[in-house]
Structures are given as structure tokens and as C-alpha cells.
Amino acid sequence: MRSYGQYCALAKALDIVGDRWTLLIARELLLRPCRYSDLQAGLPGIPTNLLAGRLRQLEEDGVVAVDERSRYALTPWGEQLAEPLQALARWGAPLMDEMEDSETFRSEWLDFPVAFIFGGTDPDRPPLTVEIRADESPVTMELARGEVHFRPGAALSPDLVLTGPPAVVVGLLSGRLDQKHAEDLGASVLGDLRPLSGLRRPDWLSGPEASERRTRMKR
Amino acid sequence: MRSYGQYCALAKALDIVGDRWTLLIARELLLRPCRYSDLQAGLPGIPTNLLAGRLRQLEEDGVVAVDERSRYALTPWGEQLAEPLQALARWGAPLMDEMEDSETFRSEWLDFPVAFIFGGTDPDRPPLTVEIRADESPVTMELARGEVHFRPGAALSPDLVLTGPPAVVVGLLSGRLDQKHAEDLGASVLGDLRPLSGLRRPDWLSGPEASERRTRMKR
């Protein structure tokens, strides 16, 4: 990508990761180190030449490192992209209200908005283990000591198991849907939902329609 | 921009703001509401048709609103881009070590990395007012109650006045340069630098060369 030519930290960050697909590559590598084919699988639709080119550039810039068996992983600096990516995902979370048929979904992607929604408010709050079954492969979310951890696979002894279509499970996690509505939409809830509500950031919501709604109320 | 077609909060955020120049437009609008020409001035090099197109799209997506005198401003949702932008700027801050001659600079841009570096650690810490003179127009940074505020113009009674080339002033703010080195590089410091050090986030540094440095030390 052509540089913006500005002595500005944001512009310089975008000089590195502002290209199309680049931040999504970082998303995949934040979940786990990846081989080339893993990245292709996690980034449906990416042209192979573009993936190769991005990886070369990211390696040159010190964001990504390749080991001897051509496995790609983030450098320490690259791992620090977790914060901006989670913040961006949180900003985009209000767009998750419904899932289009044309959209692809992987339950690991839930990591990003959810890590922000439930992240770091109170280090003394009670721990909670939630198993999420929104596609073929379950994922487990562990909340403990103010930290959020996602890992693939089912939980050994979950406090809560959420099963259902992705958009409905997201609605439950975000608090947009209550249990009754969610079950009407095809979800099933095993365990008690109430502990979740105390663990959310208070300010997580308010999407693009918020302003519309307000102007509409003015009339 | 073409959609990534993923039911993923990050991908959906990038569907909206992932285009080239878009996040820099948001940066300018976070600093203040802008007229079209203000945006052109704050985004050197942006093609005029592209700016017009981006603004139209951002308005359609509910990120930007235009008033009757064609002044552009962020919607409430758009203002929430402050967090991801500051996080990205913080990620890019290690690239600010030196300024190329070809790069343009505006002191207002310091808001973004600096707001993150000094932001929100302890609400009880002592307030501090710093006047920064790194180009024609001074800016003032106010630290109080764990919040960071930037505003254009000089300070009434600053605790600290930093004057010098942008990269040197950035080095002082970030702590990369001490007073002596900074003065050798053309900066002047009025007041006591020491209070700054206690106000920085402890983990703000470590850029792309960190891993290189470490491997070099291994040899």
C-alpha cells in the first residue's frame, strides 16, 4: 500500500495494516498460529496471490514471523494488535443483529466482540464458563479475574451452554435477546443466564440506528 | 468497498471503515466538526472525488451526519470510533521514532497516540497541563482525573512547555528521549518533565524491532 505520508501514529499504523484483508489475517493469527492453508480456510474468498503478498509484507514489517515449517505467527508487536482489533470488533458489534444467508460464520470469530464486551471491568468478579455451540465446532468462553479467554472445543463443566443459530447466540451474549425470545428463535439455554448480565461492560451498545431512533422520537 | 461477507464483528466494522482514507477522515472528524475544505486540508493528498464518495458512504452508513451548512460531524456511533482509533494509534506509536522529510505533520494529530499513552490509569492522579509547540500552531494537553484532553491553542498557565521538532517532542512525551538528548536535538523544555513519567501507561512501548533486538541478544 502506498503510504499516507503523514507523521501521525494512526496513519503509520494504517500504512502497515490498512490494506484490504490485512487486519483479517491478523485476526486469524491472533486466534492461533496458522499454516498457509489454515489462513485460506479462515479467510473465505481471499485470493491466494493476495494472501501471499500480504504475508510477505507483514513479515518484512515485523508483524508476522514464519518458522521453518512455514507456520505463520504474530511477533510480540503483532500480538499487540489484539487491542485495536477488539476495539474495532466492539464498534462493529451492533451490526451483528442479524446474519445474512450469504455470510460465512466461524464460532472462533466470536472471540473479538465478546472479549471486549465482557473484558476487564472488575478483577474480583466470580468466574464463569460458557460453552457456545453456534456451528459445527463448539467454543468455550472462560471469564475469570476480569479476563476473557476463548478456546476451541467443549467445556469440561460449563456453567452455561448456549446452542443455536449464530445471530441468536450473539443476541443472548450481548443481552439484546432475553431467553424466551431466543428460544423462540431456535436457541436452547442450559444453565442460568443471569450471571452474564453483571459481567458486561455497561456501555457496550448503541449502533448506527441510535441517532435515527432519537431523531424519530423528536418528531 | 466490497463486503467481506463474514458474520464477524471485525469484518463488519471493516466493511464500513476499512476503505483507504476512511479512518483518517474519522480522525479529522473526531478532532472537530469539519467542512469539506477543512477535511481536504487535514488529509493532504486525498483525491477530491474520493473524499466526496467516502463522506456519502459514511453518511449512508450512519457514521457521519451533515448539517444544513454542509458541516460534517460524527454521529454518536461514529464518535465511538475514538477507542479503536486510539488503540491503533498507540500500536503505531513506535513507528514515530523519526520523521521523514517527505511527511506532513499537524500537531493536532498528537492527540491520538498521546491520549492512549496517558489515558485512564488512575483517576486520583495529580492534574497536569502541557503546552506543545511542534509546528506553527501550539496545542495544549490537559491531564486530569484520569482523562486526557487536547485542544488547539496555547495554555493559560502550563506546568510544562515543550518546543521542538515533532519527532523530538514525541520522544519526550513517550519517554524515549531524556531532556538532555532532546535538547541536543533542538528541543527546549520549560518546567519539570518528571511528573509525566508517572502518568504513562506502563506497557505502552515495544515496537517492531523488539523481537529483532531479542534475537540479536541471543547470539
Place this chain on the structure above:
DNA sequence: CTGCATCCGGGCCGATACTG
């Protein structure tokens, strides 16, 4: 002068084919 729209050359993007 401000606030765009139009036009055009070049490069990046996207899809497919192909190779060690």
C-alpha cells in the same frame, strides 16, 4: 472561493489456472 463531478492512466483487487 467552496464544494463537489468528471475524466483518465495505472495499480491493486479478485478469480482461475497452474506448478514444485
Place this chain on the structure above:
DNA sequence: CAGTATCGGCCCGGATGCAG
């Protein structure tokens, strides 16, 4: 499995035009 090669098309960048 891990990419490279190729090619059409669209987006980006720069210049210019033009209405209020």
C-alpha cells in the same frame, strides 16, 4: 501443501471542470 502466473475490472490518484 504452499504458493506463482495471468488477466479482466474496478478502485485509487491526479488533474481538470464547473456551478453556486
